[in-house]
Amino acid sequence: MPAKMPWAEKATFLVSRHLGIDFDYMKETVCCVRPGVWKPLNPDWWLTLTSQNLATAEKQNITIVDSCNGCYISHWECLQELKEDPEKLEMVNRNLEKAGLKVTLNVEVKHFLQVLYEDVGIEKIKENVVNPLNIRIMRHIGCHARKHDERFPRYFDEIMRATGAEIVDTPYDKTCCGLLLYFGDPNASVFNRIGVKMQTAKELDIDAYALICSGCYDQFERAVKIYKDEKGIVFETPIVHFSELLALSFGYKPEDFGMMYCRPIPPTKLMQKLKEGK
Amino acid sequence: MVSGDSEKIKSWERLFEAGLKVTAHNQAEDAKYYPLRKQFRPPAPNIAKASLKRDFEVGLVYYVGDDVEQDRALCGLDKKPPTAHVFKEALERKRKILEESGIMKELGFDKKKGLFKY
Known part of the structure; x- marks a missing residue:
């Protein structure tokens, strides 16, 4: 991170x-x-x-x-x-x-x-939401967060829903980002894993991907660049971290944590939507 | 596009090339001059060598350059990340572990030259 x-x-x-x-x-x-x-x-x-x-x-x-x-x-x-x-x-x-x-x-x-859900608790998180987010997100929880069955994915969903965000279910929610496959089979890693998710997000016109793993983020960033530089295909769905959405719902502004510097897709449209409260 | 397509990904190729650059003996190249010499699987694959070299040298597999430091400052954080980039003693301990447990030797990494033997 x-x-x-x-x-x-x-x-x-x-x-x-x-x-x-x-x-x-x-x-x-x-x-x-x-x-x-x-x-x-x-x-x-x-x-x-x-x-x-x-x-x-x-x-x-x-x-x-x-x-x-x-x-x-x-x-x-x-x-x-x-x-x-x-x-x-x-x-x-x-x-x-x-x-x-x-x-x-x-x-x-x-x-x-685990710290947020088990130690702090979902009720306390809900109490701190002062700016409910009226946005549609696609979740990318990441394979290793599924280590303990559905425990962490459930925490992720409940916390994201507490921010007011609507989670759009897709058939590719459990699809791996492909990071670990990249060294061995870069084509499958990019085009058959992360690329499928990015295409789905584009078709569903969602506001952002929400993820928690910086390894998955690394793969998203890489894929966005490969598609753009090598295929001429531009994706515009910003990739935001779970904590960024949580911070916004707690009343922090994007400039408080540098959300506008987010790469590789600037979240300009998302920030505008949040500002207008549409 | 499906898996197995012959189309190359340029960024992957660059990473592979970076691995070859830090390899003293490129077996494919050597085979041109010594065709009977048997090739073997090197201890680390070429595609991973650049990341491993960075891990040995700075204690982190990811690159942190001026652009990253600038982003960190813009976000209101210390320019240098809270990793082995600032914890020099931790990096020294890691190097000691790598060295004395024989990992460096088995990987064939020469820390003075910054090269993998194969």
Whole structure:
């Protein structure tokens, strides 16, 4: 998120502090590490490198909260695997020891959706909505947020509906963005996954995609550029983060978090619609 | 367009080329001069090498350049992201882990030259 969508990072902080969550950047953090790159290379390497963040969080006595599904699944699955496999835990600690770190499994990993829904609660979120959003959105929750059955998708829908947004159901709601497929089969990744969703959004004339994962955002951004630069096809549906919509419904203005700088599709039409309250 | 189409995606090709550029021995190129030499699967695929190199060198697989820093400032955030870009000690620890656990060696990455052997 810090490298791809700073407007969403700012909105996430605004929303969290507005709701009274004791939320700050994790100090001494490194990349999650990207599971789609490291896990296929060697699962033990992925376990070792991901454990650096777990060990650091333990040392700082904090809970890791991820908004990106990729970061969440990397931290969460790594922790689960270390809990279930003492030999892997030993291997990881042997490697971490060289950098003066150790995992004792005394750490918790949560998704941002979980914090909002389970710790803050939907009623408190509803109480803070002062500017209901009269917009139609297409959801893109992302595959890794479906790890725990329909729990996180339900949180996403309920929170988005609390903002006043109408979620338009489509047959492609569960279709993967294709990010993890990109290295291996770029054509399928772009044209058979994300492209299908983008075409659907265009046909349904929705106001925005709402997503929560910065990995999925990366793929949307890439696909928009590929379609435009290599195919001459222009998509105009802006890709906004869940926190941006939540912030707007709490009464923040787009300029409070830099929504107008959102790439690759500026949300000009969406901001105009929200301003006019149509 | 369906999967398997021969049409190339230029941005993917650029990423692949970037991977080849950080490879000391391009096997396809070597095969022109040594046709009998058996080719093998390198420890890291060419398409992932540029991301991996960035991960080793800055602690993040994603690019953060002036444009990203400018966007961050416009959004009211610190220019440098709260990642290994600012946490130099964390990056040093990561490098130590990569080095001493043998990951760098197995991947064949020479940190001085910034190149993968194969």
